[in-house]
Amino acid sequence: MPYRAPVSEFRFVLDQVVGMDQVAATELFAEATPETVEAILSEAGKLCETVLAPLNRAGDLTPAKLENGVVRTSPGFAEGYRAITEGGWVGMAASPEHGGMGLPMSLTTAVNEMIGSACLSLQLNPLMTQGQIEALEHHASDAIKELYIPKLISGEWCGTMNLTEAGAGSDVGALRTKAERNGDGTYAVTGQKIFITWGDNDFAGNICHLVLARLPDGAPGTRGISLFMVPKFIPDESGNPGKRNSLGVVSLEHKLGLHGSPTAVMQYDGATGWLIGEEHKGMAAMFTMMNNARLGVGMQGVAIAEAAFQHALTYATDRKQGKTPLGATAIVDHADVRRMLGQMKAETFAARAIALACAVAIDMGRATGSADWQARAALLTPIAKAYGTDMGNEVAYLGVQVHGGMGFIEETGAAQFSRDARVTSIYEGTNGIQAMDLVGRKMMDGGAAAYRLLQEIEDHASEARATLPDLAGDVWAAAEALREATEWLVAQEANDRNAGAVPYLRAFARVLGGHYHLKAALADASRQPLAAFAIKRLMPEHSALIAQMREGAAGLYALTPEALAS
Numbered sequence: 001m002p003y004r005a006p007v008s009e010f011r012f013v014l015d016q017v018v019g020m021d022q023v024a025a026t027e028l029f030a031e032a033t034p035e036t037v038e039a040i041l042s043e044a045g046k047l048c049e050t051v052l053a054p055l056n057r058a059g060d061l062t063p064a065k066l067e068n069g070v071v072r073t074s075p076g077f078a079e080g081y082r083a084i085t086e087g088g089w090v091g092m093a094a095s096p097e098h099g100g101m102g103l104p105m106s107l108t109t110a111v112n113e114m115i116g117s118a119c120l121s122l123q124l125n126p127l128m129t130q131g132q133i134e135a136l137e138h139h140a141s142d143a144i145k146e147l148y149i150p151k152l153i154s155g156e157w158c159g160t161m162n163l164t165e166a167g168a169g170s171d172v173g174a175l176r177t178k179a180e181r182n183g184d185g186t187y188a189v190t191g192q193k194i195f196i197t198w199g200d201n202d203f204a205g206n207i208c209h210l211v212l213a214r215l216p217d218g219a220p221g222t223r224g225i226s227l228f229m230v231p232k233f234i235p236d237e238s239g240n241p242g243k244r245n246s247l248g249v250v251s252l253e254h255k256l257g258l259h260g261s262p263t264a265v266m267q268y269d270g271a272t273g274w275l276i277g278e279e280h281k282g283m284a285a286m287f288t289m290m291n292n293a294r295l296g297v298g299m300q301g302v303a304i305a306e307a308a309f310q311h312a313l314t315y316a317t318d319r320k321q322g323k324t325p326l327g328a329t330a331i332v333d334h335a336d337v338r339r340m341l342g343q344m345k346a347e348t349f350a351a352r353a354i355a356l357a358c359a360v361a362i363d364m365g366r367a368t369g370s371a372d373w374q375a376r377a378a379l380l381t382p383i384a385k386a387y388g389t390d391m392g393n394e395v396a397y398l399g400v401q402v403h404g405g406m407g408f409i410e411e412t413g414a415a416q417f418s419r420d421a422r423v424t425s426i427y428e429g430t431n432g433i434q435a436m437d438l439v440g441r442k443m444m445d446g447g448a449a450a451y452r453l454l455q456e457i458e459d460h461a462s463e464a465r466a467t468l469p470d471l472a473g474d475v476w477a478a479a480e481a482l483r484e485a486t487e488w489l490v491a492q493e494a495n496d497r498n499a500g501a502v503p504y505l506r507a508f509a510r511v512l513g514g515h516y517h518l519k520a521a522l523a524d525a526s527r528q529p530l531a532a533f534a535i536k537r538l539m540p541e542h543s544a545l546i547a548q549m550r551e552g553a554a555g556l557y558a559l560t561p562e563a564l565a566s
């Protein structure tokens, strides 16, 4: 079933729901006029529908493979990559100083969703590069910026991020990769990294690895880590790929999904690297890349959800089975199938709105320097990542269910969405780690950023009472319940917060979802049925989630390993 880029939906969410007009009103993003946004979304949409979507199945059936130390990518991926780079889509948000388009993150995030819906395993490649460009823009020396960023933007070279090791996953601070000063300003990096997305390919002139490693005098834990640029080919005096660096791909993983994306074990043997940022301050630099990637991965969840929904709706409209109360025979008219499709659409809308609201906050933080906008972006990032990817999984799961037995058969493509979505809740910081970030670092302000957002939701709901009293009343009450839950949360000690982190994050997303659906229903009356579905059937879950959150840690630890095993 062909993918249809939801261009008008993006326009609606950006214009009517998440306040993109504020971004376009800033001096920095003055070029992002409605006409430019429309033109960019339409152009990217065409590429996704015609060039990238047809690659998705090929990537699944013919995974990337390692041949004599070189990664051979899936059929058509090189051409697909070239089309992405020729369109300038890698450097959309990058600074014009180095050849980027300087467009807002809100627009880049929308385009990334479409590329991810079309072919998620290929989209991971430019996503990693985009994160690397941002990290270099903020933390690299001028010489590194001038050499690397233009080539990354043009797509001539690709970027990767290397954090994970066998003994250092969620606990990055446990890493053992070493770096030593060579005495000439460069460093020798030695160690093994695992699970490195697009660790190599056969279509870029160079692969630029950003690698976390510890110098001999680096303190234990995350405080003693430094970040290095370690290219596959060491640039020569003219900046062209020169001598081969001492690094390589040891093996590629056999994965549940995302077969077109090579996930590599990388070995560094005294490989030459250049410091990014300051010694021992690598985590700060890597966080720039990770925050970018967290929003990007959240949008990957939305991307899968949109594609899975389109598939399921088409199938449900064609498939005839039994008699329905509406007299017709297509399964879309069975109440339970309608419920599943309604849930898929409502969740996709909410997850997209949350991710785009986060992107708008990033843009506003950059354009105005406002600490409040920056805090809003920081607060929304873990929610956008965790809820977006959980919804990618749940919507893809429902997509299989709508297909019945055919959902379990690979030809329909419904199963691939489910397999591809699974890892999005795991990589880029598991969703449990995202939730702990929300209740920990993001509440270090005592909940101030959360309260500001909840106040806006309540104010909007109060205004909306005049038009949609029932729905607005529910949203107001849910926001108030979340405010009380937040007051309780910030008064708890760390492990009690952590024990309730996942339900709290989901409750927050439920309230945000209700809010954005209410906004949509006010802007366009034809959206009221979907808003009512979300507010009456999905949002009430927040009460049960808050009750779970309030249970704290003690009850969890009462489930001893012995009790679990008995």
Ligand SMILES: Cc1cc2nc3c(=O)[nH]c(=O)nc-3n(C[C@H](O)[C@H](O)[C@H](O)COP(=O)(O)OP(=O)(O)OC[C@H]3O[C@@H](n4cnc5c(N)ncnc54)[C@H](O)[C@@H]3O)c2cc1C
Binding pocket: 161, 162, 163, 164, 168, 169, 170, 171, 194, 195, 196, 197, 198, 255, 258, 263, 423, 426, 427, 428, 429, 430, 431, 432, 433
């Ligand atoms: C396909 C794929 C691509 C990837 N790409 C990259 C990449 O490009 N670069 C890169 O560096 N890494 C990459 N990763 C690694 C990925 O980011 C890690 O797998 C992820 O961060 C989790 O680490 P882990 O696998 O070691 O799991 P663990 O850290 O062992 O976690 C196992 C479980 O324990 C939980 N847990 C762990 N610590 C805590 C804690 N403190 N509190 C509560 N719960 C906890 C986790 O939430 C999880 O449920 C990739 C992984 C995959 C599978």
